[in-house]
Ligand SMILES: Nc1ncnc2c1ncn2[C@@H]1O[C@H](COP(=O)(O)OP(=O)(O)OP(=O)(O)O)[C@@H](O)[C@H]1O
């Protein structure tokens with residue numbers, strides 16, 4: 398039996414545009430998905446999943462006698478979860494040079510699902526790490542990141558960046574542009590506050606929506622390029638530890654994401670509540686459509702204001718996670 402965990406992330410800048418070759422800077426936060434993997438005597442994959450936004454379910458597939466999932470939760474969710482776990486197991490088998498092995502997989506996660514905090518990447522990264530160790534192989538976090546990216550790419554219908562998976566595997570703040578993935582040497586100490594509307598967006602669908610806009614309108618394509626410019630300015634502000642400037646750029650980034658159609662009324666209200674409470678800046682994080690915003694505020698004012706904002710279910714402070722994927726005992 399092997400257990401690994403991997404962190405969630407927020408985007409300081411650059412989600413969506415990163416899918417088209419612009420840079421992005423996500424940052425791992427201290428909320429984790431933990432995956433336990435144990436070999437079975439047969440070839441079935443049996444998944445038990447629990448998290449904050451899910452009551453918990455069990456799916457079983459791949460055996461000779463029972464290849465249909467046996468579940469009581471909505472089909473799209475189950476299919477998505479099966480896609481991620483199936484993909485992760487396939488990657489682990491390939492990495493370990495094995496085939497035809499069945500597993501019991503247990504997922505426990507503190508990361509709300511589909512909320513822009515990278516629950517999919519954390520689950521896939523932790524699952525690949527645990528499954529390869531269960532098979533006697535040991536992969537470097539960069540290799541886990543690369544294999545996890547292949548899974549996200551497949552599940553998101555061929556459109557995904559390496560940002561979420563690299564960030565979750567490596568921890569800290571990272572910079573990703575195409576295949577160029579690096580850890581930022583001096584991870585910034587940022588006063589991150591997160592607001593969550595209790596809702597979810599489907600990353601694959603939201604990415605497809607931006608792609609369609611970009612193909613229809615030249616100005617949408619230019620908006621994506623402008624997000625790249627914001628990220629480049631953001632990197633300089635991060636080097637200078639200039640929280641005010643980082644905040645201004647986050648505000649601008651949110652405006653452009655909103656123009657690309659991936660915000661939501663609740664995300665906009667939370668962003669405005671944070672700004673009015675004195676946050677240095679605020680934006681949606683991740684794919685959007687519902688889920689989380691990220692704001693910067695050293696004081697408690699933003700968190701308190703968010704808690705009283707209609708549409709906000711919960712608000713919390715998030716510490717930077719510097720560890721990335723790790724073995725749990
Ligand atoms: N605890 C979990 N158990 C099983 N599957 C999970 C769990 N957490 C996430 N997943 C899978 O990940 C999917 C959500 O991934 P999606 O990419 O849409 O959102 P996200 O990763 O949370 O946010 P974003 O990609 O915007 O950062 C779920 O539908 C489910 O298939």
Ligand SMILES: C[C@@](O)(CCO)CC(=O)[O-]
Pocket residue numbers: 411412413414415416513515553556557558559560561600604683684
């Ligand atoms: C929207 C997106 O940029 C981030 C989702 O967390 C998609 C991706 O990078 O694969």
Ligand SMILES: [Mg+2]
Pocket residue numbers: 515516517518561600
């Ligand atoms: Mg995701």
